[in-house]
Amino acid sequence: xxxxxxxxxxxxxxxxxxxxxxxxxxxxxxxxxxxxxxxxxxxxxxxxxxxxxxxxxxxxxxxxxxxxxxxxxx
Numbered sequence: 113x114x115x116x117x118x119x120x121x122x123x124x125x126x127x128x129x130x131x132x133x134x135x136x137x138x139x140x141x142x143x144x145x146x147x148x149x150x151x152x153x154x155x156x157x158x159x160x161x162x163x164x165x166x167x168x169x170x171x172x173x174x175x176x177x178x179x180x181x182x183x184x185x186x
Contacts, residue, residue, distance in 0.1 A: 114135060116135070116184070118130060118181065118183065119170065119179035119182065120179065121177065121179045126148065127146055128147055128185070129144075129146050130144070130145055130185055131143070131144050132145075133170060136160060138162075139160050139161055139163055140160065140161055140163055141159070141160050142159050142169065143158050144156050145157075147185055
């Protein structure tokens, strides 16, 4: 991943869950959270993975967890 990549999954309450993949030295930082406008986004977890592991994580989230590619939320 050469640039930030967002995945979003809508929730029934009008908010959404998000996963943000951010390129970092030596891998990719993954930030997972939720957002219900107009509230501030809630960061649930943050971790670093190697690039190939981050790509596998992205594929799994899209295929099995219902996430879709999105423009940045904020």
